[in-house]
Amino acid sequence: MLSVMRLALEEAMQAGARGEIPVGAVVTDAAGRVVAAAGNEVEQRQDPTAHAEMLVLRMAAQSLGNRRLEDCTLTVTLEPCAMCAQAAAHARIGRIVFGAYDPKSGGVEHGARIFRLAQTHHKAEIIGGLNERECADLLQGFFLERR
Amino acid sequence: MLSVMRLALEEAMQAGARGEIPVGAVVTDAAGRVVAAAGNEVEQRQDPTAHAEMLVLRMAAQSLGNRRLEDCTLTVTLEPCAMCAQAAAHARIGRIVFGAYDPKSGGVEHGARIFRLAQTHHKAEIIGGLNERECADLLQGFFLERR
Secondary structure, eight states, rough: OHHHHHHHHHHHHHHTTTTSSOOOOEEEOTTTOOOEEEOOOOHTTTTOOHHHHHHHHHHHHHHHTOOOTTOEEEEOOOOOOOOHHHHHTTOOOOOEEEEEOTTTTTTTTTTTTGGGGGTOOOOOEEOOOTHHHHHHHHHHHHHHOOO | OHHHHHHHHHHHHHHHHTSOOOOOEEEEEEOOEEEEEOOOOHHHOOTTOOOOHHHHHHHHHHHHTTOOTTTTTTEEEEEHHHHHHHHHHTTTEEEEEEOOOOOTOOOSSSTTTGSSTTOOOOOOEEOTTTTTHHHHHHHHHHHHOOO
16 A cells, blocks of 8 residues: 555656646556556646546546446545545545545545535545655645745 | 526437436636537546536636636536536636536535535535426436436
C-alpha cells in the first residue's frame, strides 16, 4: 500500500512542477497491479473536472473495459472532494486510500461525506491518513511558495 | 429557458435511444448562446463519470478556453448528482436549471446538497422543476421499458 502511495506522491510532485495543485492518484487492481496513475491536470487542460482521481477512474475503466471497479483501490495523496468521491461511488470502487485530510474541500470525511449518506448504497472501504505528513507537506509547500 | 430545456430533452431522448439513462444537459453563455450540449454516455464510453453534465461542463470549458463558467447556465433534465453538482461548483457555474427532482441520487436538493454545505463558498442560482413532468416521464418510461 505504501509503494502505491509513493507512486501517487510522485504523480503529485510532477503535477506541482507543472503548476498544478500537487495531488496524485493511482488505481490498482485486486492483484495490486497499477491500472492507472495521474496527477492533477485542471490548469493544463483548463478542465474544472480534471482532478487526479477523475482522470485515473476514467483511465482505469477504459483500460479494464468496465465502468465498474469493484475489485480496485483508488489511492490518492489528498482526501477526495465530493465530485471525486461520488465518481468513485458510481464506479463502485472497492477501496479508497488517501493521505492528507482536507477539512476545506474533502468530501469523504468532511463536507458531503459521500459514503455516509443514506443515498449512497455502495460502501467502499476507506483508509485515511496514509503518509499523511508527507502528502500534507507537499501541498503546504506548494501554497507557501505561491504566496 | 424553455427552449434550452427543450434542447436538453432532445439530448436526453437521443441518449435513451442509445440505451443510456435518458438525461441531457446544455451549457449556455451569458447571452443565452449554446456552448455545449450532450446526453449521458456512461454505457457507450464505459465511463462512470460520463454523465451529461460532466460532458457539457468539460466541453464548455474547452470551448471558452476557461475552466471558470461564472456567466454560464447549466440546464439539465434531471437534478444533478453530487459528482456533477460539485463539478459545477468547481467551475463556478452561474446558474443551474434542472427538470425532474431526484430524491434517490440527486445532490442539489437531496443527499449531499452540495450548494448548501458550509464548505461550498460558490453559490450558484438554482432553479429546479422546469418542465419537471416531461423530464420525469422520459426517465420513468425508460425504466418501465427495461423491467
